[in-house]
């Protein structure tokens with residue numbers, strides 16, 4: 001992987017629709033062979049950015065380079081890029097083979113060569129034997145494979161996928177995550193895919209760009225994005241997170257000491273860019289699965305607080321609990337795998353418990369955004 | 370419902386019948402369908418099947434002076450088959466209408482395309498504007514073409530004024546071309562609608578997909594837009610072709626002796642010659658010719674679509 005780190009290079013691209021800034025000054029470098037995700041809530045401009053890469057929208061400003069060539073003003077048919085559309089856009093008047101071979105007509109190949117390439121693509125997406133089916137005679141999952149094959153058969157430098165799994169039902173979607181990832185590894189083409197589903201992005205992508213309101217807020221590997229989000233918005237969007245307002249008191253080794261009001265003085269992880277000055281207001285974010293329920297206070301080094309159970313919901317392999325700390329506006333949410341025999345129930349509401357967590361689990365975020 | 374009302378309903382047989390009919394309607398979608406369909410069915414039987422049936426019966430009778438001989442016979446059909454001029458007239462009518470249909474579709478397609486793809490707001494206004502010619506009478510529209518194409522008409526006056534010709538061009542009016550122009554203009558709005566609908570229905574992402582896969586605008590039109598709009602083109606062709614074969618007003622007014630069509634002959638049979646049976650046989654035969662041609666158009670487009678892949 002990663003021969004060229006700026007294989008796809010997006011330079012300060014903006015796109016406005018009337019007064020809507022769909023894409024607002026986005027700069028991104030995507031490496032060759034990377035599986036890259038654009039993740040964000042609906043309406044944040046992901047599709048628009050993808051369509052700019054495909055050539056379906058011209059940016060109002062900024063430029064797009066692919067493999068060193070300026071593509072900013074090239075139409076889609078002149079770009080070494082292919083797209084899997086959100087609704088797959090399968091040609092209804094053509095059968096599966098004809099759909100897949102559609103883009104090969106212009107490449108100066110013989111009938112024989114086209115047939116071989118189509119067969120190869122059919123095999124890649126595991127649709128052997130369905131080539132003669134009409135476009136309307138295949139299932140949703142198969143349509144997606146046709147759309148993939150139709151794009152891959154062109155051997156593009158970059159494959160763009162707009163919410164490729166959103167039209168599939170849940171089981172198929174989870175299976176396709178694995179398959180799509182394996183397919184990308186097999187063909188080695190740079191994939192850029194758009195999704196609003198964070199789990200999808202986390203499980204498939206090498207790197208993820210999180211977008212809000214037309215802006216890219218953080219670009220990171222799935223693990224970094226989850227473990228060290230750099231803003232409250234990103235932290236709240238990727239998974240869920242408890243937020244506690246706090247004031248910095250000082251650093252102590254690899255921990256930051258903060259005064260978290262009702263929660264008291266706690267130790268949090270030291271941000272990568274160093275400790276904020278004492279007196280700075282910050283937000284400490286703690287993932288629900290990193291809060292541990294205990295019957296007695298923990299030993300030295302860990303944070304702890306006494307809290308009251310307010311709600312419990314059983315979700316099969318795990319349970320969610322809500323515990324109120326006196327003085328906090330909202331209860332803290334705790335996720336626990338149901339491996340222990342003892343479960344808490346609605347009936348246990350009101351009981352007092354200890355909550356503990358390690359300092360490293362507390363992520364220090366800037367107070368604004 | 371209170372229990373008093375319930376027992377009243379149980380006691381009253383009419384209410385009970387009403388309930389069970391309602392129940393049956395609720396249970397059987399087919400029954401509901403037939404009931405909803407029945408007004409249409411009545412109109413269809415009354416306005417179409419009965420007149421056509423009468424036409425068929427008439428065509429097997431014969432006119433004996435002012436009497437009608439009701440013995441069933443093929444005499445009328447034989448008479449038409451043996452009279453080359455009648456057969457030629459049917460053939461010519463089919464040819465003229467085919468030309469009209471072609472001209473109309475060729476005219477209508479770009480307009481429908483424009484409204485479907487280039488107009489983004491107020492498409493309905495454009496569609497209404499297109500029907501404006503229909504707000505005046507058919508006769509008036511035919512007459513205006515007479516004014517445009519006539520010996521002292523708009524075109525000739527303009528040509529003379531510009532000094533391009535000394536004498537008015539006589540060949541503009543009173544020939545089949547004039548019939549084709551007039552009919553194509555008259556029927557264009559009818560043809561635009563089905564083509565528009567079929568173009569409007571095309572998923573825009575299909576066009577983007579074609580471009581994405583390397584097609585320029587022309588290739589994309591020929592490989593995606595056109596094939597997907599064929600149903601609209603076929604519908605438009607039928608809508609224009611079928612009624613124009615039997616038209617007799619336009620040929621009468623702008624066709625001259627060469628531009629006459631089978632409709633004029635039928636008109637003459639029913640009125641001047643007062644020979645309803647022969648007129649009926651002519652009507653049945655031209656209907657048969659229309660059916661055959663329509664089927665041919667349909668098969669040809671289907672074949673062309675297969676080939677275009």
Ligand SMILES: Nc1ncnc2c1ncn2[C@@H]1O[C@H](COP(=O)(O)OP(=O)(O)O)[C@@H](O)[C@H]1O
Nearest residue numbers: 017020022040041042043044045046047048049
């Ligand atoms: N063709 C368009 N015309 C006007 N507004 C648009 C158009 N395309 C997108 N938008 C607006 O731009 C914003 C971003 O849209 P989009 O890129 O589709 O978001 P996402 O894919 O993240 O849901 C939205 O507010 C949307 O309404």
Ligand SMILES: [Mg+2]
Nearest residue numbers: 046047048194
């Ligand atoms: Mg989108």
